[in-house]
Amino acid sequence: MAEHLEKRAIVSGIGQSEVGRRIYGGDDRWERMPLDLTIDAALAAIADAGLDRRDIGGICTYPGNMDTPPGFSAVGVTELQDALRLELDWFAGGLESPGQLGSVIGACLAVAAGLADHILCFRTVWEASAQGDKGREAVTMGGGGGSFKARTFLQWSLPFGAPSAANWIGMMAMRHFHEFGTTREQLAQIALNARKNAALNAKAVYREPMTMEDYLGVRMISDPLCLYDCDVPVDGSTAVVISRADHAPDMPNPAVHVEAVGSALHGRPSWDQWDDLTTMACRDAGAMLWERTDLTPADVDLAELYDGFSFITLAWLEALGFCGHGEGGPFIEGGSRIALDGELPLNTHGGQLSAGRLHGYGFLHEAVLQLRGQAGERQVAGGPEVGVAAAGGGPLAGCLLLTR
Amino acid sequence: MTGKPFRVLPCITPENRHFWTGGADGELRFMRCGDCRYWIHPPAPICPECLSKEIEIEAASGRGVIHTYTINRKEWYPNLHPPYPIAIVSLDEQEDLRLTTNIVDCAVDEVEIGMPVEVVFEEYDEVYLPMFRPRRGS
Numbered sequence: 001m002a003e004h005l006e007k008r009a010i011v012s013g014i015g016q017s018e019v020g021r022r023i024y025g026g027d028d029r030w031e032r033m034p035l036d037l038t039i040d041a042a043l044a045a046i047a048d049a050g051l052d053r054r055d056i057g058g059i060c061t062y063p064g065n066m067d068t069p070p071g072f073s074a075v076g077v078t079e080l081q082d083a084l085r086l087e088l089d090w091f092a093g094g095l096e097s098p099g100q101l102g103s104v105i106g107a108c109l110a111v112a113a114g115l116a117d118h119i120l121c122f123r124t125v126w127e128a129s130a131q132g133d134k135g136r137e138a139v140t141m142g143g144g145g146g147s148f149k150a151r152t153f154l155q156w157s158l159p160f161g162a163p164s165a166a167n168w169i170g171m172m173a174m175r176h177f178h179e180f181g182t183t184r185e186q187l188a189q190i191a192l193n194a195r196k197n198a199a200l201n202a203k204a205v206y207r208e209p210m211t212m213e214d215y216l217g218v219r220m221i222s223d224p225l226c227l228y229d230c231d232v233p234v235d236g237s238t239a240v241v242i243s244r245a246d247h248a249p250d251m252p253n254p255a256v257h258v259e260a261v262g263s264a265l266h267g268r269p270s271w272d273q274w275d276d277l278t279t280m281a282c283r284d285a286g287a288m289l290w291e292r293t294d295l296t297p298a299d300v301d302l303a304e305l306y307d308g309f310s311f312i313t314l315a316w317l318e319a320l321g322f323c324g325h326g327e328g329g330p331f332i333e334g335g336s337r338i339a340l341d342g343e344l345p346l347n348t349h350g351g352q353l354s355a356g357r358l359h360g361y362g363f364l365h366e367a368v369l370q371l372r373g374q375a376g377e378r379q380v381a382g383g384p385e386v387g388v389a390a391a392g393g394g395p396l397a398g399c400l401l402l403t404r
Numbered sequence: 405m406t407g408k409p410f411r412v413l414p415c416i417t418p419e420n421r422h423f424w425t426g427g428a429d430g431e432l433r434f435m436r437c438g439d440c441r442y443w444i445h446p447p448a449p450i451c452p453e454c455l456s457k458e459i460e461i462e463a464a465s466g467r468g469v470i471h472t473y474t475i476n477r478k479e480w481y482p483n484l485h486p487p488y489p490i491a492i493v494s495l496d497e498q499e500d501l502r503l504t505t506n507i508v509d510c511a512v513d514e515v516e517i518g519m520p521v522e523v524v525f526e527e528y529d530e531v532y533l534p535m536f537r538p539r540r541g542s
């Protein structure tokens with residue numbers, strides 16, 4: 001059997017910038033612009049790993065510098081490398097990877113292969129400031145009218161007034177509701193649980209209590225998804241340092257080991273041509289993850305699962321085998337199982353729904369904090385030893401199984 | 405001008421022209437393998453089933469069923485007013501021959517999974533967007 005080289009990688013450092021809604025200082029200020037936030041996160045992660053910037057031999061990021069949508073990714077490898085004058089032996093950034101955490105999986109393989117000892121991975125978003133007071137409509141593709149023509153996969157949805165992942169994921173959720181009897185009251189638990197946990201996270205964007213009544217009463221966005229099923233755009237940057245495991249004894253913080261990764265995409269890489277629309281790419285990535293370890297879902301102490309939309313988290317719960325296919329609704333019903341003191345604490349920082357759309361990396365950051373026992377007020381009790389961090393929805397999916 | 409809503413239109417290319425302009429003749433056209441007869445969508449220069457490059461353009465019946473749908477409630481574009489149904493329709497010819505579309509001539513609260521539908525085109529310049537309405541008769 002092939003050796004699973006990701007086991008040679010550890011998460012040695014984590015860092016995060018200030019996070020918030022429109023924290024940009026104004027047109028004549030560079031503070032808290034994307035590169036500034038990225039530098040804050042990067043330097044924090046490097047220091048957290050007990051390293052100096054001269055120790056960093058690689059950078060991996062998702063998705064690299066992009067002009068559109070505004071604020072989606074305004075910093076790539078190049079800007080950060082130059083700002084810190086890093087001497088790199090390996091670097092990679094790109095949109096075509098197994099979800100946002102595909103960049104971290106790539107870094108694990110690069111350290112395992114000896115391309116570098118320590119690789120800085122980051123994800124920077126600036127969507128709140130970039131969207132300004134117009135909200136997400138401001139970034140609707142083609143919303144400016146004029147000569148814009150839809151190309152690539154977007155040509156199949158934009159002409160039908162379906163520019164948002166809320167529409168695409170909404171159709172998947174609707175099919176799941178239809179086949180399995182999943183209900184809005186069940187799905188609500190993803191949002192309610194996130195909000196409850198966010199109350200214990202000082203950096204979370206939305207911390208005031210949310211009730212089932214609030215959830216059922218808020219406006220619908222794209223049936224069966226309501227406003228509280230959608231994550232909240234923020235400004236912020238998250239960074240992690242991936243090191244080769246033999247450096248673990250030198251690190252000031254407990255090393256978090258990469259036990260297994262999932263990066264598979266076997267179905268058609270498409271939002272609407274995917275074979276079984278009650279599942280997503282996470283089905284393939286999740287199955288692959290368990291093929292690379294002797295651990296099982298029953299060994300997992302906490303799960304940090306992407307919630308760009310609440311339904312994606314439900315899909316990840318099923319994909320990772322915490323419950324059967326189609327059983328996600330009953331699994332989360334009532335919310336006690338996924339609560340901070342439940343059998344599978346979920347999205348313990350508040351997820352992207354309440355803590356802000358840090359786009360995948362927030363889940364990894366939180367999993368590491370929890371496994372180190374450094375999550376403060378929201379620390380999962382009992383010294384958790386095994387956690388999952390997963391990111392991506394639709395045809396995007398990547399996940400890591402982490403151990404203390 | 406007409407009272408048509410705003411639509412982002414596709415960029416017409418040699419690969420997709422048959423699909424986006426077939427409505428001028430009232431036809432919903434797809435690529436189809438000349439060897440194994442597999443319907444191919446989105447367009448590709450090869451049959452994914454048998455790897456034949458004998459690709460033909462053929463009109464489908466335009467009949468299918470709603471595989472899933474959503475009611476969009478948010479105004480993403482000026483002059484494209486919600487609520488409106490967005491659906492993935494699976495065509496009768498082949499289970500995995502599907503497309504994203506709108507359901508028209510149907511109240512939003514009557515749209516449902518499994519509903520038989522048929523194609524109807526909306527014209528925008530040279531582009532004919534294939535929409536679907538509840539099937540009439542058989």
Ligand SMILES: [Zn+2]
Nearest residue numbers: 437440451454
């Ligand atoms: Zn063929």
